[in-house]
Amino acid sequence: KNSVVETDVLVLGAGPGGYSAAFRAADLGVKVTLVERYAELGGVCLNVGCIPSKALLHVAATLHEAEESAQMGVRFARPELDIDRILAFKDGTVKKLTDGIRRMTRQRKVDVEQGTGTFTGPNQLLVTRDDETETQIQFKHAIIAAGSRPVKLPFLPDDDRIFDSTGALALRDVPPRLAILGGGIIGLEMATVYQALGSEVTIIEAASQLVPAADADLVRVYQRYNRDRFTIELKTRVTGVKAEPDALILTVEAADGTCREIAADALLVAVGRRPNGDLTAATRAGVVVDDRGFIPVDAQQRTNVPHIYAIGDIVGDPMLAHKATHQGHVAAEVIAGHNRRFEPLAIPSIAYTNPEIAWTGLTEQQAKAQGIAYAVAVFPWSVSGRALGAGRGEGKTKLIYDPETDRLLGAGLVGIHAGELLGELTLALEFGASVEDLGLTIHAHPTLHETVGLAGELAAGTVTDVL
Ligand code: FAD
Numbered sequence: 001k002n003s004v005v006e007t008d009v010l011v012l013g014a015g016p017g018g019y020s021a022a023f024r025a026a027d028l029g030v031k032v033t034l035v036e037r038y039a040e041l042g043g044v045c046l047n048v049g050c051i052p053s054k055a056l057l058h059v060a061a062t063l064h065e066a067e068e069s070a071q072m073g074v075r076f077a078r079p080e081l082d083i084d085r086i087l088a089f090k091d092g093t094v095k096k097l098t099d100g101i102r103r104m105t106r107q108r109k110v111d112v113e114q115g116t117g118t119f120t121g122p123n124q125l126l127v128t129r130d131d132e133t134e135t136q137i138q139f140k141h142a143i144i145a146a147g148s149r150p151v152k153l154p155f156l157p158d159d160d161r162i163f164d165s166t167g168a169l170a171l172r173d174v175p176p177r178l179a180i181l182g183g184g185i186i187g188l189e190m191a192t193v194y195q196a197l198g199s200e201v202t203i204i205e206a207a208s209q210l211v212p213a214a215d216a217d218l219v220r221v222y223q224r225y226n227r228d229r230f231t232i233e234l235k236t237r238v239t240g241v242k243a244e245p246d247a248l249i250l251t252v253e254a255a256d257g258t259c260r261e262i263a264a265d266a267l268l269v270a271v272g273r274r275p276n277g278d279l280t281a282a283t284r285a286g287v288v289v290d291d292r293g294f295i296p297v298d299a300q301q302r303t304n305v306p307h308i309y310a311i312g313d314i315v316g317d318p319m320l321a322h323k324a325t326h327q328g329h330v331a332a333e334v335i336a337g338h339n340r341r342f343e344p345l346a347i348p349s350i351a352y353t354n355p356e357i358a359w360t361g362l363t364e365q366q367a368k369a370q371g372i373a374y375a376v377a378v379f380p381w382s383v384s385g386r387a388l389g390a391g392r393g394e395g396k397t398k399l400i401y402d403p404e405t406d407r408l409l410g411a412g413l414v415g416i417h418a419g420e421l422l423g424e425l426t427l428a429l430e431f432g433a434s435v436e437d438l439g440l441t442i443h444a445h446p447t448l449h450e451t452v453g454l455a456g457e458l459a460a461g462t463v464t465d466v467l
Contacts, residue, residue, distance in 0.1 A: 003135045005113070007033040009335055010125055010139035012117045012280060015043020017312030017324030018145030019101050024332035025143075026108035033137055034110050035117040035127055041101040042094075044147055044313075045321040048166040051097055053189050055090040056169065057352050060196035064354050071391055081197060087171055113137065119285040122305060141307045141335045144287070144295060145328065146280050148273040148313035153181075159243040162267045165190065174198050175266035179250055181238050183210035185351040187270035188222075192353050194268075195229050202231040202262060204238055204252060213318075213349065214357050215364045217378075218398065218414040222357050225394050241267065275314045282308075299341040301331040309335070323347050346410070346429040350419035355395055358418040361410030361429045362400055375403040377435065377459035381415050383466050385446035392416045397451040399435055399459050406434040406460060411452075421449050435459035 011022045014036035022034045040047055066076045105112050113135050115127035125142070127135040150164035161175075168190045174197045180187045183205030195201045203210070209219050210232065223232060235255035242249040247263045254260075277293035287303045287310075289295055295310040297303055303310050309331040312324030326342060333340040346361035367374040381387035381395035395415020401408050411425040428438060438456025443449055457463040 002133055004138065005033060005111070005135055006138045007031050007111070008140050009033070009332070010035065010117075010137055010142040011145060012125065012142065013043065013145035013147055013276075013312075013314075014038075014041040014101070014112070015145060015147045015312060015324060016045045016321040017147070017328045018043065018143070019105075019328075020325040021143045021145060021311060021328030021332045022110045023104060023108055024329045025335060026110050028332065028336035028338075030332070030336055032108075032110045033113060033139070034105065035113045035115065035125065035137070037114070037116045039114060040098045041105065041112070042098040043145075045324075046094060046097050046101070048169055050321050051094050052090045052169045053165075053186075053193075054352060055093040056086070056171070056193045057189060059086055059089070060193045061354065063196040068391060081174075083171065083174070083197075090169070090171075118281040119283075119287075120281070122285045122308070124285075142285070142309065143301075143328070143331045143335075144280060144282060144303070144308065144310040144314060145312050145324065146276040146314050147324075148275045148319055150269070151272045151274050153238075153269060153271065155239075156241050156267075156269065157243045159248070161243070161248055161265065162241070162269065164269050168194075168268045168270075171197075175264070176200060177202070177247075177264045178266050178268060179204060179248070179262060179264035180268045180270060182270035182272065183207070183232070183234075184213075184270060184272065185211060185349075187268070188351055188353045190268055190270065191230055200231075201229070202233065202264065204233045204236050204250075204262075206235065206237045208235050210234070211351055211357055213363070214351070214359055215398070215412050217364075218357050218359070218396070218412050221394055221396060221414040222351075222353065222355060225355055273313065273319055275316075277314055282310075299343060300334045301327050301342060302334070318347055318349060320347065320349065344430070345432075346426045348422045348426045350422060352419060355392070355415045356418035357412075357414050358422045359410065359412040360422050360426045361408070363410055363412060364398075364400055367400060367409065372409070373403060374400050374409060375459070376400055377455050379451045379455035379458060379466065381448075381451060384448065384451050386448050386450065387415060389446065390416060395448075395451075397421070397455045399438070399452075399455045401435045401459055406436055408433050408435055408438065415448065417448055421452065424449060424452055436462075439463075 008031040011034045115129040125137045178199040191201045240251040250262045275293040277289040286305045301309045311327035313319040330342045348360040351357040377399045379397045382393040398412045400410040435456045439460045443453035
C-alpha cells in the first residue's frame with residue numbers, strides 16, 4: 001500500500017557506493033533509508049560485475065593452469081566442463097555476498113525500500129513498485145548512488161546472440177566463435193573466460209591499443225602472451241551487424257578505411273558504461289546532471305544542491321567499486337558533521353586477465369600528457385626466481401617517480417597476480433614513499449612482490465644491473 005516515510009538520509013541505489021554510504025551513516029547514528037529498484041542489494045558490482053566475473057575468471061585460471069602445466073611435465077586429460085555447476089559456483093558466490101549486505105542492513109537498522117526512486121522535489125523522492133504501490137520519502141539529506149549501465153550501440157539488431165556484460169556473465173552457452181566489441185577491462189576479462197571455456201575469441205577495438213587507460217609497455221606484454229589465444233583487431237570499428245539465421249555477420253572497418261566481414265556465433269558488446277543520472281529525475285530536485293548523465297560534485301561529494309550528494313559511477317571515471325565505496329564514506333561522514341574530503345593520491349585499477357594488468361597512481365601516459373617530469377624503473381620478471389618457478393617470466397614491475405625527489409608517483413605491473421601486488425604500491429603512494437623506501441623495505445625471497453623492492457633499488461641506483 002502507499003505510504004510516507006521521513007528520514008535523515010536517503011540513499012538512492014544499493015551498489016558498493018550506496019550500501020557503504022548507508023552503513024557508515026547508520027554507524028554514525030543517522031537514520032537512513034536505502035532505495036533500490038532490484039530485490040537483490042549490492043548493485044552492479046555484486047550481482048553483474050566484479051564478483052560474478054571474478055568467480056568465472058577463477059574457473060578460467062584453473063583451466064589455464066592445467067593447460068600451462070604441460071610445459072612443467074604435468075599433463076591433464078581434456079577438462080570436462082559442467083556449465084550448470086560453474087554457474088552454480090558463480091551464483092553461490094554472489095548470493096553469499098548479497099545475503100551478507102542484506103544482513104548488515106538489518107543489523108544497522110537501515111530501512112530498505114524496494115522500488116524505483118525518482119526525485120519529485122529538493123526534499124522528496126517517490127518510490128514506485130511493480131505492483132503500482134508507492135512510497136513518498138521526505139529526506140533531509142540525499143546521496144545519489146544510482147550507478148551506471150552498459151552503453152548500447154543503436155545500429156545493432158535486436159538479437160539474443162548479441163549481449164552485454166550482464167548477458168555474458170549469465171553464460172547461457174559457450175559460442176564456438178565469440179566476437180567482442182571493445183578491448184577494455186570488461187571485454188578482456190570476458191574474453192579470458194570464454195576462451196578458457198572453449199570459444200574462439202576475436203576482440204575488436206577502435207583505439208590503437210587494448211585497455212587504452214594502461215601504459216602501452218604493460219599491455220604489449222599481455223598481448224604478446226595472448227597472441228595465440230585471441231584474434232585481436234586494433235584500430236578497427238564495427239560498422240554494422242547482420243543477423244543471419246546461422247551466424248552474425250559483422251562488417252568491420254580498419255583504420256585505412258578498408259572494410260571486411262567477420263562471422264561470429266555471438267557478439268559481446270563491451271564498449272563502455274554510461275551513468276544513470278538521467279534515470280533518477282535528479283534535475284527535479286535542482287541537481288545538475290550533465291549531458292552525458294554524470295552528476296558533478298565537489299571534493300566532499302556535494303552536488304550543486306548543498307544537502308544532496310552523489311557518489312560512485314554516476315559522478316565520473318574511474319568507474320570502480322572501491323572508488324564508490326570511499327566516496328560513500330566521505331558523503332556519509334560529511335553529512336554526520338565530519339570534515340572529510342575525497343582526495344586519494346592513488347586509485348588502483350586492475351584487469352583480472354591472464355596475465356593481469358594493474359596500475360595505481362600516475363601512469364606514464366598521464367605523466368607525458370600532463371607534462372610532469374618523471375623517470376621510470378622497470379624490473380623484468382624474467383629474472384625473478386618466483387615468476388620463473390611458475391613458468392611465467394613475461395611480467396614486469398614498473399615504477400614511475402620524480403627524478404628530483406625520488407618520490408614514487410605511480411606504478412604499473414603486468415604478470416600473474418599483478419593485482420595482488422598493487423596493494424603495497426598504493427599504500428606506498430599514499431604514504432609519500434620514495435623509490436629508495438621501496439628498495440630499503442625487506443621483501444621476502446622468492447616472491448613476486450620482491451620485484452617491487454628490486455625496482456625500487458634500480459630506481460634509487462643501489463642496483464644498476466639486473467643480470
Ligand atoms: P552500481 O553498482 O551501479 O549500483 C547502483 C544501484 O542503483 C543499482 O543497484 C541500481 O539498480 C540502482 N538504481 C539505479 N537507479 C535507480 C533508481 N532510480 N531507483 C532505485 N534504484 C536505482 N569494479 C571494480 O572495482 N572491480 C572489478 O573487478 C569490476 N568488475 C566489473 C565487471 C563488470 C562486468 C562490470 C559491468 C563492472 C565491473 N566493475 C568493477 C565496476 C563496478 O561494478 C562499478 O564501478 C560499481 O558497481 C559502481 O558502484 P555504484 O555504487 O556507483 O553503482
